[in-house]
Amino acid sequence: MQLLKHFKELTVRLKNVEELKGLILQLALQGKLTANWREENPDIEPASELLNRIQKEKEELIREKKLKKEKLLPEISINETSYKLPNTWHWCRLQNIIKISSGKGLTSANMDKSGKVPVYGGNGITGYHNIGNVIKPTIVIGRVGFYCGSIHLTEKNAWVTDNAFITYYSEDNISRDFLLLLLSGTNLKEDENATAQPVISGRKVYPIVVSLPPLEEQKEIVNVVETLFKEVEQLEQLTVKRITLKEDFVTSALNQLTTNNANQEWTFLQEHFKSFFNETTNIKKLRETVLQLAVQGKLTADWRANNPEVEDASILLKRIQEEKVQLIKEKKIKKEKALPKITNEEIPYKLPDGWVWCRFYEIANIASNLVQPEGYLDYPHIAPNVIEKNNGILLPFKTIREDKVISYKHLFKPGHILYSKIRPNLNKLVKVDFEGLCSADMYPIDSYIFQDYLFLFMLSKEFLRQSVKNDTRVAMPKINQTELNKVIISIPPLEEQKAIVQKVNALMGLCDALEQEIQQSQAHSEQLMQSCLREVFEGERKMEEV
Missing domain, CATH: 3.90.220.20 (DNA methylase specificity domains)
Incomplete structure (x- = not known):
């Protein structure tokens, strides 16, 4: 699998981090990260049994008049599925596994600012109040506006406003943490009208087709995703630290060039050019320093020694x-x-x-x-x-x-x-x-x-x-x-002006070459990412040589 093969290489560039997390999530929701787990656990109850139990629970709630009877949706057609599921998984519509209802309106003016109960809107906490309307950690879905379709988990005691949906599900048959991943990895606003105010509803959400794994595999998927996300975040932190340290060192070294012995510092930098100057920001600093050295006469000391009669x-x-x-x-x-x-x-x-x-x-x-x-x-x-x-x-x-x-x-x-x-x-x-x-x-x-x-x-x-x-x-x-x-x-002197320009042009040419190498490296990283995207969305495919 290309993603795992090139995992560390893909996280070298900060731009790839969120894309990489998205790929991990899609692979997980297709069952591609738990293939070994299924081989080691062949006798797990299939997801179809979960769906049967969930349906029976819903029918009982309808009889008790705790739940309204839902509008029957059509059977899932082959055109609505995009990849092959593991044998124990099952396609279903979101209506089969969740119910959503709007929170209760609460304006900022009506919040009790002295309260400690978090108030959740479409994009997480928007304020605090003195009472809540949910009494356990609850999955909420942004309902309207820019954040419609965003997913959050409330604290134990919280207030959910009418800018978000409260999500209900069978806690005995669906892992809460898996459901968080499933909803996060599903485009809940796919059919929204781009020209109007973005808004989602049960009518739009319930027909969406998703893949459901067995309960125990749901838990394993959560463990795998959390582990990989942590590794991505650790690699991201290392990348940030590496870039910061390198930029600090380059800045210090270039400052030394303009204030101290230019020849000595320049010799040291030249020996480590490829290591230090592989970030665009550092190339920019190098260009600035070249110009500063030029107008200080530090690029042409040898030229003056060889041309004393100018x-x-x-x-x-x-x-x-x-x-x-x-x-x-x-x-x-x-x-x-x-x-x-x-x-x-x-x-x-x-x-x-x-x-x-x-x-x-x-x-x-x-x-x-x-x-x-x-x-x-x-x-x-x-x-x-x-x-x-x-x-x-x-x-x-x-x-x-x-x-x-x-x-x-x-x-x-x-x-x-x-x-x-x-x-x-x-x-x-x-x-x-x-x-x-x-x-x-x-x-x-x-x-x-x-x-x-x-x-x-x-x-x-x-x-x-x-x-x-x-x-x-x-x-x-x-x-x-x-x-x-x-x-x-x-x-x-006039002749030295010409020598300086010639020297600067040569060094700027070096900067151009270094920038080209950076662009090629970024293009290589992008090709790897695109290859992984194809693998996830179009099935297993051998990566072309890049």
């Missing part, structure tokens, strides 16, 4: 300033308002030799160019909603015409970085190699340094930290041009 970034910055002066003279860009010099308090980390700190406006220009959209109807229209957060990926977009744009938009050019000033905590930006219009809530940015380096800096946690720290707007967080221009950026 032109200092301060010379690059001076040359950029000269170019900007010329562009201002030619009226190609506007002169920016001078901002204060960078203070020691602003500097978040020490830079390698040859690097410099500068403000955003010193190496980039916000190229605002608002235009009426009428003259650009077939141009691409880029808005924040077509950019993924934190990764610079552009999603499918439409034209100005298709989006029916009527308000002013920025005209952007190939080579611009488009940055969303709305909700800077989402860090939405993208590089473009085409002309188009972007939302007025975005800044088209010209880079005077290597564009790919500026782009990855803007994706880094350091840029994000600075872009959100001064924003106190709660309703609509936004970063204005002055705040953006104040952001300080670590600038390496």
Whole structure:
């Protein structure tokens, strides 16, 4: 049986836990978990005898006028059964083994809040009262609304409201705990009208066909299911603990990378990559750390050692300033308002030799160019909603015409970085190699340094930290041009900028490969689960190689 063969493997992923419990329950209710028990107990009274006794009990109650005569339902047809039963089991309708009646209305306002008697509605306990209307643990079924069909067991003394049904059954012939499993594993609202308020009734519940095992096997099924459920829960706890410990360790290790000896920590992590980075959340943290290491110069220490004669970034910055002066003279860009010099308090980390700190406006220009959209109807229209957060990926977009744009938009050019000033905590930006219009809530940015380096800096946690720290707007967080221009950026020499981008691209490729392995592992787990589902609902079947 595939389920039991791959039991532990299926519980490695938290998503599978509830599905796995559902499969266990379905297998149990088909008699597939107690086959060995039946071989060891061949002389057990068949379920047909239980049904005969239950029917006689009901007839006696009808004679005593304690129970109304039920409407006779048709014999069960072959089309109503979906699998072969063990020899001692019997198909029956729920009407043959249970009777349901509505609880009694009790509003919250009428509850005695000082009482200790639990009040049960469609989804379990809804409050407390001073008296009850059931005097022993009772199975209740949600009757109406979202929770109709949900199953609960009350405490010994409880009140059941009219949002639930009280379930009656022959306690000498049906195990209460088995009946709980049977009702939980049965779709009691299968024929409900999806367009109306969900509601179930005896008319809908009584005709449902279920399989009934002998009484002693009912008890064995309960034992087996409880044992397997406990194992699933233990494995789930171990999975949660494993993931939590791994995430804590990865977080600590990655933090060490950005604060201590990067080479030493990186070597250690590389040796354990497959073990540590097999959860999507850890890959995300790895990507963030790669960017942070890049803008700190910790990915290119070897490159600097091999290239000691590279032109200092301060010379690059001076040359950029000269170019900007010329562009201002030619009226190609506007002169920016001078901002204060960078203070020691602003500097978040020490830079390698040859690097410099500068403000955003010193190496980039916000190229605002608002235009009426009428003259650009077939141009691409880029808005924040077509950019993924934190990764610079552009999603499918439409034209100005298709989006029916009527308000002013920025005209952007190939080579611009488009940055969303709305909700800077989402860090939405993208590089473009085409002309188009972007939302007025975005800044088209010209880079005077290597564009790919500026782009990855803007994706880094350091840029994000600075872009959100001064924003106190709660309703609509936004970063204005002055705040953006104040952001300080670590600038390496031009050739090192290119080396950094190359290194980051290689490491992001590694992250992509790790994510693909995770997806393949998840797909394998899903295939196993689907194979088990087929086995349960379509009969025994050999699993295909996955």
